[in-house]
Amino acid sequence: MRCKTLTAASVVLMILSAGCSTFEKVVYRPDINQGNYLTPTDAAKIQKGMTQQQVAYTLGTPMLQDPFGTQTWFYVFRQQPGHKDITQQTLTLTFNSTGVLTDIQNKPDLTK
Numbered sequence: 001m002r003c004k005t006l007t008a009a010s011v012v013l014m015i016l017s018a019g020c021s022t023f024e025k026v027v028y029r030p031d032i033n034q035g036n037y038l039t040p041t042d043a044a045k046i047q048k049g050m051t052q053q054q055v056a057y058t059l060g061t062p063m064l065q066d067p068f069g070t071q072t073w074f075y076v077f078r079q080q081p082g083h084k085d086i087t088q089q090t091l092t093l094t095f096n097s098t099g100v101l102t103d104i105q106n107k108p109d110l111t112k
Helices: 002-026 040-044 052-059
Strands: 032-035 072-080 087-095 101-105
Touching: 040 052, 052 072, 052 087
Parallel strands: none
Antiparallel strands: 032 072, 072 087, 087 101
16 A cells, blocks of 8 residues: 555656656746847948947947956846847947047847
8 A cells, every 4th residue: 555655656757857847847838038239230330440439329338347547347138038048149349538439349139
């Protein structure tokens, strides 16, 4: 009798654990997008030598600016699709002391 109870309890636990992972996929999770969404064509418009005003007009205001006065702007886009892994893209722009763009890092690829 004890063996039957133990076997039944094991089967119930296995069904519940398998059912929870399946049940999790059925529950609706909305996509969460945060930050500056930039298309590759938007990023392609940015060139070295542009002023801060020109960049802000083209891409909008950055998500983050370096608080230590190095004139670095960060355009961050973070995407969390419902049941998938989180992805993050960061475009980093560095300006000189006169406000002219001198460096572009992590520029989105146009071939994707």
